[in-house]
Amino acid sequence: MAEDQKNQIDNENKPSTRSGGSSNSNGDRSGSPGASTFGFETILGKLVVDNGLVTPEELSECSALLQDSDGQATGHTLADILVNHEFLTRRQLDRLQTDFDTRKSTQRIQGYRIIRKLGAGAMATVFLAQQESLDRPVAIKVLPKTFSENEDFLLRFYKEGRAAAKLNDANIVQAYDVGQSGEYHYFVMEYVDGTTVHDLIVEKKKLTEQEAMPIIRQVAKALQHAHQRGFIHRDIKPKNIMIAKNGDVKLADLGLARALNDREAAEAEAGRAYGTPYYISPEQIRGKKEITPAADLYGLGATLYHMVTGNVPFPGKNPSDVMHRHLKKKLVPPDHINSTLSPGFSQIIEMMMAKDLSQRYQNATDFIEDLDAVAAGGSPQFAQPTLDFAKLAEVAKSSSAHAPVAQSKGHITLKNSLESWLPTIIVAGAISFLLNLVLLILLIT
């Protein structure tokens, strides 16, 4: 997971040239970065090498520049040299500094001994720590300092965190505690030694139906438990689904209050490699006040779609483009991308991702029922074949003989045939009516 940090740092803008210039782009640091970096500066060399930003040879090269040819200190700091010689961008340096500061402050969280950083998301940093009283490993999510200023958020953070600690389910990352250390607020939870579904997609590119099914079923069980107790997750996505080394699947971040509303949070993630709102439901985009369990089933559907097709359902050039597509664009059926998927499984994903709430699964129980039916070789009870009316109209036009059209991948069925036979049935009906009328008239007269 240290890899995470490296990727994140690597993803930030790399310098385009290696020609000097230590201009301060952020304004929050003095002209000499070294001025405010005591402590940080002493381990900066180790940090840049550990993060794979600089090789040990390059570090020696830079360290040599701290002194002039007479062995006198030049007055530059290592940070100055790394930035001036474009081994590091100012943003990368700032991120290293923030991580360092956060870590330093959390060393003091009472009752916990911080071991190492596990990863960082859009909003927070997660550390592995040892809870001293119970002698067990835990994961601690530390919020940025700026969150301390948002009183409304903090109220929700503590309220929801405490409520989440009451949830207890094998498929939910157990929330243990919420607290404050100095200016930092933190959320202590069960440590999951493993990976995430996001890592799995990156590694395998695409999962089979049989591989994806048991993973998603466990998340659905977690949702069933949470929904029945009044919790809606609101941020179901591959990064929030953890897979422990023993194969157990655990839903993370349940009961973790968010500082922004769903749309704001999605927009704030702009520019992050995997933060774009690929899994958000249409009603969350619309800012609907009342979000129901169906929103989580949409997020789970988008996650499942990504797992089995290797593509996010609605790719786009930026977050608003992606969100526009969630609202307006027709979903490409997953079995059109991965033809090994069974029609029933594909129908289930389409139902999970229905834009119209009334067409979607209303709860995880119905979804699990359908999933189990398909796993047992049957057909889903709730998800029905999708009718492609545009295609039907096209076929009807081109079919002059009114012959029944060929079925397309099981998605055009009985109704398809009926529609193409409709003109014939009407004409036959009319003739039969006329004949009966004539017969009646003849009988009367």
Ligand SMILES: Nc1ncnc2c1ncn2[C@@H]1O[C@H](COP(=O)(O)OP(=O)(O)OP(=O)(O)O)[C@@H](O)[C@H]1O
């Ligand atoms: N309970 C946990 N046990 C072990 N590792 C965890 C745990 N929770 C989070 N992590 C690790 O920390 C990383 C950061 O988690 P975080 O929830 O802050 O962000 P995210 O879910 O990855 O992304 P985003 O902030 O975009 O939602 C995760 O990707 C995961 O690798």
Ligand SMILES: [Mg+2]
């Ligand atoms: Mg998370």
